[in-house]
Amino acid sequence: MAAPSGGRAARGLSRASLSIHQPPTDLGGSMGGAIGEVKFQFNPDQLRLSRSADWHTEPAVAYTRGAPPKFTGSRPAAMELEVFLDASGTPSSTAVQSQVELLLSCCEVTAQSVDSKAPSPPWVRFSWGSFSTVQFVAYVTNVAATYTLFSPSGVPIRATCSLSLTEVASETKKQNPTSGALTARRVHRTVAGDSLASLAWREYGDATRWRVIAEANGIDDPMRLRPGTELLLPSAAELPSSHAPHPSPVRPASTPTEGAA
Incomplete structure (x- = not known):
């Protein structure tokens, strides 16, 4: 051909x-x-x-x-x-x-x-x-x-x-009346075994982006994540350019790879 x-x-x-x-x-x-x-x-x-x-x-x-x-x-x-x-x-x-x-x-x-x-x-x-x-x-x-x-x-x-x-x-995208940003976040209820690193891996393909989730939810101690906690997960499109998903993600460890913010 x-x-x-x-x-x-x-x-x-x-x-x-x-x-x-x-x-x-x-x-x-x-x-x-x-x-x-x-x-x-x-x-x-x-x-x-x-x-x-x-x-x-x-x-x-x-x-x-x-x-x-x-x-x-x-x-x-x-x-x-x-x-x-x-x-x-x-x-x-x-x-x-x-x-x-x-x-x-x-x-x-x-x-x-x-x-x-x-x-x-x-x-x-x-x-x-x-x-x-x-x-x-x-x-x-x-x-x-x-x-x-x-x-x-x-x-x-x-x-x-x-x-x-x-x-x-x-759904048709709507404006956030307070910030003007698109409402692109969703809620995740944690289960046993969840960590900020594992959630970052699932959402963005990069476990090192766990800080994005921590900042969005005001989490000071990422080591204390109890089952049943509701977390807001920003979409990948909402991340700043410095937080863009990594093209070749590395599987997360059971806990964040960096210290608490």
Whole structure:
């Protein structure tokens, strides 16, 4: 199969990517730590975006051309695209196989979500430069991989993957009347074994960000975290740039790695 007509992304051009994250630990939470990323060798030739709204009309004898429709809700956006992977220049490479396996894992429950008693496949975010229309959090509903070229030893070195993504629905964002900030926090009730470090790992993919949770809840002694305590967890988007999630998180210890603030 020939490379897409768009060609390999040249220097200076924005390259599309699909970042894969742990799912939230409860309904309404934000994405967790990074699992991996698929960087497109070739930007897509086309993207199929769709969005739909539901309307319902009840039969009524008083209207000659049918009763007025009633809006019943919007459906999440959906996107379909293809990912072209090619390592034919280095036949001994297993990069194509690894990337395909990463994409297929988007339809499998993560071990961390099982441990958190909230089983779920990963959540993903597709991004492509300033194309903001497609930059939404989603889950993968279908992955189909077709291997089209193999090395002499049988290792796949070229593949085309078709992806179907569905946007994760969220409530309409509202302004915080006191600060003007988006209300992007949620409440977590601690259980036995929870620590600020483990919560930071689940929320941001970086256990060293436990101070963010401590500051948001006025905690002076992070060693005293009793089961049943309700904590406000700022979303990753709410963190200052210095607190951005680390791309390669390290699993937390049972207690914070730093001293109390």
